[in-house]
Amino acid sequence: MNTEMDSILIVDDETFYIDVLVELLAGQYKVVVAKNGQQALDRIAKGFEPDLVLLDVVMPEMDGYQVCQALKDSPSTCDIPVIFLTVKSDVDSEIYGFDIGAADYIAKPFSLPIVKARVATHLDLSRAKKRLQAHNLLLEAKVIERTQEISRTQDVAIFCMATVAETRDNETGKHLRRTQHYVRLLANYLSQDPKYQEQLTPTYIDLLYKSAPLHDLGKVGVPDSILLKPSKLTPEEWELMKRHASFGLDALEKAEQEYGSSSFLAVAKEIAFGHHEKWDGSGYPLGISGDAIPLSARLMALADCYDALINRRVYKDAFSYESASEIILEGRGRHFEPAIVDAFIALQPQFIEIAQKFADDE
Incomplete structure (x- = not known):
């Protein structure tokens, strides 16, 4: 009572x-x-x-x-x-x-x-x-809390898996952080363009952000002798290196077969398989061009390339922000989609902020 x-x-x-x-x-x-x-x-x-x-x-x-x-x-x-x-x-x-x-x-x-x-x-x-x-x-509160916990667990598992792949060629988790922030930055900017509004919804941009760290998952299938080689790769070695895109796709397709398809896996497969394609069709593994390349992969292509330029690799020294920007601009309409390059040019200060915030430890 x-x-x-x-x-x-x-x-x-x-x-x-x-x-x-x-x-x-x-x-x-x-x-x-x-x-x-x-x-x-x-x-x-x-x-x-x-x-x-x-x-x-x-x-x-x-x-x-x-x-x-x-x-x-x-x-x-x-x-x-x-x-x-x-x-x-x-x-x-x-x-x-x-x-x-x-x-x-x-x-x-x-x-x-x-x-x-x-x-x-x-x-x-x-x-x-x-x-x-x-x-x-x-x-509702418990469901939201549980859903958030599951999402955090998935994010941690994804990031750990991606980090394993990256560290095999002496890169760090900071590269993953930087590139996923670059991708989200570009996507948010382009979402204001009528051409991309329908696809670049907040939900899709979140999927891009979460799946971006898996772009080089396929490196686990490339031998150390190639990944860590400080000199130029032979034609045969380069062909094997290029197969990391297919290795990544295969790994994600196996996960899909085991656990079922999802929007996350769909975007992750596009990025892993397509981020080395080029706007003019000269990339790999399929040599497709223009809008035939998934938007997720086109965004990742610029983000990954920019980060590779401004950071030291086993085979090269780091470029300055200015030099890296010039190289990206030179690739407009060839390596990269023009609209994505234009977005990058407009967002250069934010790109530099991300690069400095998640800079590799000396």
């Missing part, structure tokens, strides 16, 4: 009915009275929060239907059950009352036991509804 009294607002312009209802209910409930519709709404506006409203229909100036409609139109009062007290017992009047949100009708003159029973019933229903809403909110 509730330790706190439920509160009832009685709204009626007839003193007789008010007196009868107060005498009937005051011992069990906190009862507040209003003698017209506006006075009822004013009491609520001043902070009174009834658990139930007993509302006369026929009142001067503002009738019960108008009061009920006002209560139902407000988010703060729309869930308060309203029981109409009325001499209007015709079907059309009752249907109209229910349509605007009434919980029940009690015809005047009323039976006191019926009033008492219906008040108790609707208060019980209201409490049950509130408990259910609170329970649902708790469940």
